[in-house]
Amino acid sequence: MFPPLSAKIAFCVLAIVVDAATARAQVPYADDLKFFENKIRPVLVKHCYACHSQDAKEVGGKLLLDTRAGLRKGGESGPALVEGEPEESLLVQALLYDDLQMPPEEPLPEAIINDVKEWIRRGAPDPRQPKKVVRQRDGSTVVSDEALWSLRPRLNPAVPEVQTAEWCRDPLDRFVLARIEAANLKPAGDAEPAKLVRRLYFDLLGLPPTKTEVDQFVADHQRRGAVAVSALVDQLLTSPQFGERWGRFWLDFARYGESNGNDGLGRNPTFPHAWRYRDYVIAAFNADTPYDRFLTEQIAGDLLPSDSPEQQDRQRVATGFLALGSKPAKAMNTNFEMDVVADQIDVIGRGILGLSVACARCHDHKFDPIPTRDYYALAGIFTSTETLWGTAAHEGLTAPATDLHVLQAAPHVTPPEGFVETVLVLESNTGRPKTPPKSKWKSGTPLAMGVRDRAKPADTKVNVKGEMSKLGEVVPRGFLSACELSENIEVDPTQSGRLQLSQWITHRDHPLTARVMVNRIWQQLFGTGIVATPDDFGVYGERPTHPELLDHLATRFVSGGWSVKQMVRSIVLSRTYQLASDADAKLIEADPQNRLLARHARRRLEAEMLRDSMLLVSGQLQLVPGEGSLVRHRDILVNLAGSLHQASSHRSIYLCYLRSSPPPELAAFDLPDFTTVIGQRDVSMVPSQALHLFNNPFVIDQAGHFARLVTNETASPEGRVRIVWEWAFGREPSPAEIEKALELVRVTEVELSDREKAWASLCQAVLITNEFRYVD
Incomplete structure (x- = not known):
């Protein structure tokens, strides 16, 4: 509990919060x-x-x-x-x-x-518009060409002519400016260099710049202008923190978690080997692994040739993408195997292709052109695949090794079933734990989650109404019939078909894959995608605000070797990205939702970026990667083990992400449950978030560390306030801010009779300001 604060202290805190804030209070549409x-x-x-x-x-x-x-x-x-x-x-x-x-x-x-x-x-915001869906005589549905925009062949549209060509820095700017000019509007001005550098650091690294880094960029920008921006972007793209920032966004829709979550029977067993997939993703983004190769390794890495044991291990770890899903309980579940398949189809469908393919499990898709036969053509690929919980990796694996342990839990607990190699052991019926059998793996054997082909791959039958007990016709393994390519790709009957699936998905003519990914990249840099529903490019998803721009970027993405870093670089060097978030009233009134992209959107930091920023300014952040997992030696049920979350000064991506038990430092700020594909997180503003910032031990601890750093720097009260502002905001405080901050310290010291806590109170007040928690 906080000690009672006087109204004067509360007023001072409020004054600092309000004075430091530059964001509008309302939630963006x-x-x-x-x-x-x-x-x-x-x-x-x-x-x-x-x-x-x-x-x-x-x-x-x-x-x-x-x-x-x-x-x-x-x-x-x-x-x-x-x-x-x-x-x-x-x-x-x-x-x-x-x-x-x-x-x-x-x-x-x-x-x-x-x-x-x-x-x-909230006012029931609803972007849906009526679509033309026509019922055929045979009961199937046909959607108008307008509704099927995402399945049309990807084009390379001509760059439009604009009135103010000198405004544009990249071809993509012309697509944006053409729309703005057509509406008889003018875009906002350029962002101030001090705001632009902060935006770039957060968007590319997930961390704020220091005051020195801000000053250096501002000075360089005064001398070299756009050249300084280009040099900074190239520097940030080579930082190892790039992979940690961009890997985190990928893990959201890969539904990464280190436990199974509640499986319907109240159990939540850990996934102690899932962390290898996390590290694979971070390394892939840092190495700028071409996106087509990145997808191929995650879908069929175990089927690819390799030049070394290390490469073979990396490719097998990549297939954790298909194994990480939250599994339902097999007990009393006659559809267990097909539920696992449904999860794998969903992460391919919504995660990579932007289509809810899994909706066709029980019947033809109600709206999108995905018949049930197409669903079971894909399902046959995954019923021909074994999902492995604890696959042994090659001895040459260079990542930290983990011992294989077993579960000893209460007798009423039944661990998950249905996996080829489980690391969990059943309890006896006598009420006493069995003596764990000796592991078949030697101590120190590296283990990973992944998949492999079954010994006898085969096509599967339609499950009538989604029930395994009601079987219909056999469907040959294959892909979505609505996606036409320039060449025919057929499943190898001797394999599961995952390799051919990856070839089909990454074909340069595929209408969805590149569009979906560049839209996700755009979303990470602007807050909202060109298609506002990143996981749904179907009939009831949003239409792109700039369809020609989307195809232009997708074409550049493919022709540029599927390079994520190059696409990020092109976008952030554009005039569109570098616009200010402030705009005149006429522009805001004409385009309140910013669908014309005539200004930048101010955004709240995601939970991980907020925590990492607090650690950075308090001097506690360790930038070396976290090793392994906090649960890597604990094959247990989370709900019987107490808290598995341990204090850590590493970046938030290395925290323990347990389903149904999120990291307590992050849980208040719209952290997903990681049980399904999440392409865009919620952003809510609720009282519990303010209470978290005031009362959470992590925030209080960082404020204390921050205060000790500041007070050790100088004995001058005014000098200390300047340091607080420089480290937290990357700028000098105004005279009014100095006066209010010193007043807060004086009053708090009198109230608490503790000078150290008084400075810690100031530091905590600064860490919870809008200016600290938002980026322009």
């Missing part, structure tokens, strides 16, 4: 859009569209929930929602089974209902 896409749209599709969509055989109550207009118009009972008022909305009343009952089978979980309430409280 893009954040609400993310909430809808991640929390609301999937629920509507899964639980509502069968009866309340244009594709339903009979629309229940004349209520259509598959468009924004239909939801607001309502049905026989009236409008389904009242924007901003969840308690008055019929939709919420129906979900709560208050007179109306939706869905009729059983109520939805409380967490989902709370999400719907929060969405309506």
Whole structure:
């Protein structure tokens, strides 16, 4: 608990927070859009569209929930929602089974209902527009060409002519400026060098620059202008911190986690070998592994030739991409194997291709042109693949080795089943743990998660309504029929088909792969993608704001050797990226959602960047990579082990990412649960975040370390305030800020009778300001 603070202290803290902030308080529209896409749209599709969509055989109550207009118009009972008022909305009343009952089978979980309430409280932001979906005589659906934009062949559009050509620094700028000029608007001015350097450091490294680095860049920019920016970008791209920043974004939709999560029986066993995949991803981004090769290794690395044992190990570790998913309980689950396959198809579909292929498991996709046969053509590839929990790596593996241990847990616990080589041991029925058998692996044997081909690959049968017990026709292994390539790729009948799948996905003519990835890169640099629904390029996903720009970038990406670093470099050196986030009222009024890209968007730091920044300014951050995993010697059930989270001064990507038990330093700031593909995190503003910043031991500890560093630098109170501002914000404090900061220190010292805590209070106040937590 904090000691009681006087109103004067509270006022001083508030004054510093407000004075240091330059961001507008309102939540950007893009954040609400993310909430809808991640929390609301999937629920509507899964639980509502069968009866309340244009594709339903009979629309229940004349209520259509598959468009924004239909939801607001309502049905026989009236409008389904009242924007901003969840308690008055019929939709919420129906979900709560208050007179109306939706869905009729059983109520939805409380967490989902709370999400719907929060969405309506935000004003029910909804980007959906009606699409042309036509039912055929045979019952299948056909979508208009307009809706199938993402499956059209990728083009290389001509760079448009613009009125102010000298404004452009990169061809991509012309695509943006053409739209701005067509709207009779002018873009914002360039970002100030001090703000631009901070933006570049965060976007490329995930860390803030020091005051010295800011000053050096500003001086260089005054001398050399754009040349200074180019030199800085090249320097940052070669930093080992680049892979840690960009690897973290990849791990989100690779659903990386170091435990299984709740499997339905209340169990959460650890994945003590998952960390090798994390390190593989970081190394791949640092080495600028071509994206087509990066995908191939993750889908079929075990099937690729290798020049050395080390390369063979790296490729096998890469296949952890397919093995890391959260597995359901096999007990009383007759669909266990196909549930695992569904997860693998989903990470390929939504993660790489931007299509919800997994929706076709039970029936032809309701909206996208993905028939059930296509789903089982892919499923045959993964039923011909074994998922390995603890695969032995080659002795030549250079990464830190881990011992194989076994589980000793309470007798009522049943560990996960269904894996070829499990590192867990069942308990006896006598109520006492069995003596663990001697491991078949020698001590120190490196282990990893991954996949391999089954001994006898084979096609699979359609599971009628998704049930393994109801089998239909055999479907030959293959790929999505709606994606046409210039050459035919067929599955090798002697293999699973994963190698051919990777060849199909990375074919230079594939309409989706490059588009999806450059959109994700753009999203990381601007906050929102050219397609605002990065995991859904289908009928009910958002259309690109700049379709020609998307194809231009995708074409450059492929022709440039699939280089992620080169694509990042091209974008950040553009005039569009380097615009200021401030703009005149006319521009904001004309384009409040910034769909024209006429200004930059101010963004809150993600949880990992906020923690890492606190460690950096407090002098505690260790930039050497974290070794292995915090759970690498613990094959246990998380829910029986107490907290496995240990204090660490390494970057946040090396923390222990347990499903259902996230790192406590990060949990308050919209950390995903890592059980499914997440291409864009939520950004919420709730009271618990403020409480976290005020009361979390990690934040308090960093403020203490920060204060000790500052007080050891100088005895001058004014000098100390200057150091605090320089280290935290990379700038000098204003006279008013110095006065307020010193007043806070004086009053707090009187209240607490402790000078050290008084300076720590100032440092904590600075660490929780908007200026520290946001980047322009």
